[in-house]
Amino acid sequence: MAHSGAPSPTQPLSHPRVLHLFRSLHTPPVVLSCPGVCIRPFRTQELDAYLALFGRAFRGLKPPVRPWDRRDFHRQMTARPWWSPENCLLAWSNRPCRPRLLGSVTLVVLPGSEPRQGAVHWLMVAPEFRRRGLARVLLSHLEQRAWDQGVRLLRVETHACWHAAVAFYRRCGYRTRQ
Ligand SMILES: CC(C)(COP(=O)(O)OP(=O)(O)OC[C@H]1O[C@@H](n2cnc3c(N)ncnc32)[C@H](O)[C@@H]1OP(=O)(O)O)[C@@H](O)C(=O)NCCC(=O)NCCS
DSSP: OOOOOOOOTTSOTTOTTEEEEEEEOOSOOOOOOOTTEEEEEOOGGGHHHHHHHHHHHSTTOSSOOOOOOHHHHIIIIITSTTOOGGGEEEEEEOOTTSOOEEEEEEEEEOTTOSSOEEEEEEEEEOGGGTTSSHHHHHHHHHHHHHHHTTOOEEEEEEETTOHHHHHHHHHTTOBOOO
16 A cells, blocks of 8 residues: 555654565466455545545554545545556445445556556455455455456555554565565
């Protein structure tokens, strides 16, 4: 994910607590599913639901990520050269009576990279839906999209203090490059 926590006054400018993790895709990824959950691309009319989820999912992290408004979403997503709504995946609860946005992740295909490289941005799961495998499902869909677009190396930027995220990515095979 793109990191937006401010460095502390004692932190050197090289941001040593930002962690870069990588995973090579050697074979087509296995796509996972979660009962009662549908994964599909972002639609413009879902922006408010996305922003509400973002505010809840990143609340309380240290270093903090402040909530986004529509302008932030434009700056961080739609204004970027890599933006494609097809690569911004949303996990919706399937219950027809009460659809709920449960999670999201965005694939960035780095422009001009050869061989093609991708990045995992803004992975999030609603606090009440964590530890049920949803992030793993989202990541599997992202990896399949990456594979289909010719990406064979994925990277993610996270923060060493974000223990859930670090544990999650390590569990999914993402490693620091030697
Ligand atoms: C990181 C995050 C996306 C994980 O979502 P999740 O749906 O709970 O993750 P999963 O249930 O798919 O977890 C898969 C595995 O990752 C590891 N893992 C996930 N959360 C963990 C935690 N809090 N502590 C330790 N291991 C964890 C476990 O090995 C887990 O498997 P298990 O539950 O069978 O032990 C979620 O905690 C979140 O939204 N955090 C806030 C936002 C954030 O930090 N995003 C990442 C930015 S880079």
